[in-house]
Amino acid sequence: xxxxxxxxxxxxxxxxxxxxxxxxxxxxxxxxxxxxxxxxxxxxxxxxxxxxxxxxxxxxxxxxxxxxxxxxxxxxxxxxxxxxxxxxxxxxxxxxxxxxxxxxxxxxxxxxxxxxxxxxxxxxxxxxxxxxxxxxxxxxxxxxxxxxxxxxxxxxxxxxxxxxxxxxxxxxxxxxxxxxxxxxxxxxxxxxxxxxxxxxxxxxxxxxxxxxxxxxxxxxxxxxxxxxxxxxxxxxxxxxxxxxxxxxxxxxxxxxx
Amino acid sequence: xxxxxxxxxxxxxxxxxxxxxxxxxxxxxxxxxxxxxxxxxxxxxxxxxxxxxxxxxxxxxxxxxxxxxxxxxxxxxxxxxxxxxxxxxxxxxxxxxxxxxxxxxxxxxxxxxxxxxxxxxxxxxxxxxxxxxxxxxxxxxxxxxxxxxxxxxxxxxxxxxxxxxxxxxxxxxxxxxxxxxxxxxxxxxxxxxxxxxxxxxxxxxxxxxxxxxxxxxxxxxxxxxxxxxxxxxxxxxxxxxxxxxxxxxxxxxxxxx
DNA sequence: CGACATATTGATGGTAGTCAAACCTGGTGG
DNA sequence: CCACCAGGTTTGACTACCATCAATATGTCG
Numbered sequence: 001x002x003x004x005x006x007x008x009x010x011x012x013x014x015x016x017x018x019x020x021x022x023x024x025x026x027x028x029x030x031x032x033x034x035x036x037x038x039x040x041x042x043x044x045x046x047x048x049x050x051x052x053x054x055x056x057x058x059x060x061x062x063x064x065x066x067x068x069x070x071x072x073x074x075x076x077x078x079x080x081x082x083x084x085x086x087x088x089x090x091x092x093x094x095x096x097x098x099x100x101x102x103x104x105x106x107x108x109x110x111x112x113x114x115x116x117x118x119x120x121x122x123x124x125x126x127x128x129x130x131x132x133x134x135x136x137x138x139x140x141x142x143x144x145x146x147x148x149x150x151x152x153x154x155x156x157x158x159x160x161x162x163x164x165x166x167x168x169x170x171x172x173x174x175x176x177x178x179x180x181x182x183x184x185x186x187x188x189x190x191x192x193x194x195x196x197x198x199x200x201x202x203x204x205x206x207x208x209x210x211x212x213x214x215x216x217x218x219x220x221x222x223x224x225x226x227x228x229x230x231x232x233x234x235x236x237x238x239x240x241x242x243x244x245x246x247x248x249x250x251x252x253x254x255x256x257x
Numbered sequence: 258x259x260x261x262x263x264x265x266x267x268x269x270x271x272x273x274x275x276x277x278x279x280x281x282x283x284x285x286x287x288x289x290x291x292x293x294x295x296x297x298x299x300x301x302x303x304x305x306x307x308x309x310x311x312x313x314x315x316x317x318x319x320x321x322x323x324x325x326x327x328x329x330x331x332x333x334x335x336x337x338x339x340x341x342x343x344x345x346x347x348x349x350x351x352x353x354x355x356x357x358x359x360x361x362x363x364x365x366x367x368x369x370x371x372x373x374x375x376x377x378x379x380x381x382x383x384x385x386x387x388x389x390x391x392x393x394x395x396x397x398x399x400x401x402x403x404x405x406x407x408x409x410x411x412x413x414x415x416x417x418x419x420x421x422x423x424x425x426x427x428x429x430x431x432x433x434x435x436x437x438x439x440x441x442x443x444x445x446x447x448x449x450x451x452x453x454x455x456x457x458x459x460x461x462x463x464x465x466x467x468x469x470x471x472x473x474x475x476x477x478x479x480x481x482x483x484x485x486x487x488x489x490x491x492x493x494x495x496x497x498x499x500x501x502x503x504x505x506x507x508x509x510x511x512x513x514x
Numbered sequence: 515c516g517a518c519a520t521a522t523t524g525a526t527g528g529t530a531g532t533c534a535a536a537c538c539t540g541g542t543g544g
Numbered sequence: 545c546c547a548c549c550a551g552g553t554t555t556g557a558c559t560a561c562c563a564t565c566a567a568t569a570t571g572t573c574g
Contacts, residue, residue: 103402103406152409166529205420207421208531424562468562526565529561530562532558
């Protein structure tokens with residue numbers, strides 16, 4: 001499980017290049033039914049994706065949010081640095097996920113976002129405007145709201161992991177969560193799926209040390225619960241893992257709190 | 258620092274009874290300038306507050322969100338229970354804070370909310386409708402958005418606490434954060450302010466054991482950084498505490514990420 | 515006063531952090 | 545082709561933070 005420049009990377013998967021809107025479309029239509037018109041707008045937005053290398057900041061905490069966007073391929077994460085260099089990752093952005101959409105009025109980023117692999121991104125300014133007109137574009141507006149609610153829900157799960165779970169549970173929980181999210185965009189749960197996370201990244205997300213992440217992953221492998229390869233993982237026993245992690249599959253439909 | 262049925266409690270502070278909208282008004286107007294009309298609407302919403310005793314659920318995870326509201330007096334918290342009885346508190350609701358406002362379409366609560374003291378609450382259905390019409394009620398709409406962004410920001414801070422800070426830092430950080438929030442609604446930073454949290458509640462928020470919270474609080478007292486009394490605390494050295502906690506005061510104005 | 519919740523204290527152990535070194539692996543360049 | 549390097553992974557030894565268990569105060573309320 002190590003960083004690979006090509007996992008779902010930009011410029012490597014032909015399927016992605018030919019249909020750059022693929023993941024975004026799957027994700028949004030998984031949240032709400034979209035009209036043909038909305039679909040074509042989504043496709044248009046993805047027409048000329050931007051390519052960004054790994055390790056690049058998409059936006060920076062404290063600075064005005066430049067442009068809202070969507071990840072078409074590749075992974076990124078939202079994070080914050082402490083003054084002494086410690087790092088905390090809040091969540092991961094997978095293909096099809098939205099980022100950089102202001103919540104309040106004056107858009108100042110409360111986190112930074114950094115690419116973990118090469119990514120390709122679409123600007124979503126236009127879609128975002130549409131999503132604010134529920135009357136004209138009900139499907140898009142709904143999908144947008146659900147996407148946002150989902151991200152919020154993941155953040156809550158993250159708090160629970162950090163606050164009340166052991167290292168073993170945390171890792172299981174994260175793997176299952178990512179497994180389900182990947183499942184939603186077309187990577188079947190239980191098969192080998194892309195997981196371009198270094199152990200250091202997992203450590204910074206889960207509030208653990210790299211060493212401990214390593215040992216705990218080994219334990220999961222020894223117990224035949226997971227299997228790793230290059231930059232990908234297979235959840236051999238998704239149910240057992242979910243049990244260990246006290247994982248609750250996200251509700252089928254919209255959500256808030 | 259122990260639970261007290263009357264800290265800012267319902268029916269005890271005359272100032273609150275006479276001007277039930279006081280805290281909500283301070284909070285909202287601290288986020289955005291409100292017109293006279295908006296002000297009077299806020300006051301009207303608070304005209305007949307509901308009274309709820311301590312330890313009562315305002316809403317429950319997984320159930321439809323009944324009515325959006327605002328806390329006029331008293332404290333509550335948002336939390337989630339794990340299947341084995343462990344508990345994780347996500348954040349605290351202080352006087353003037355909003356709760357139960359749906360993000361997505363179908364309003365299902367992603368957390369539960371429980372009162373920590375007796376509270377009085379106002380229904381905000383009407384204000385919420387207004388906040389959705391930025392053209393007619395720009396101030397309210399803005400204040401609403403900022404309030405929401407602020408809550409989100411607190412959640413991010415909470416993740417950092419849980420993921421990357423020691424018990425000592427976590428407690429300092431929480432106290433400073435609450436100190437600042439109380440300051441914003443009229444309890445001066447550096448003076449004795451209400452803090453009706455049991456050590457168990459702090460433990461469940463900070464991912465620590467009760468025993469360890471107790472010992473860490475004692476350390477802070479020994480070092481003359483804080484002082485406690487009944488259900489209140491005084492941050493003797495707010496700057497030193499902020500330093501310890503790597504606390505960043507929230508940005509003056511709107512925010513998002 | 516007695517029942518109950520909360521706070522405090524002591525003793526003990528385990529989970530996870532730290533430090534340090536070795537080991538891969540893929541990429542670079544002589 | 546191979547030496548070299550950087551980033552990532554793995555291993556071992558040691559430590560410490562914090563959880564757990566248990567018992568005792570302290571306080572509050574009926």
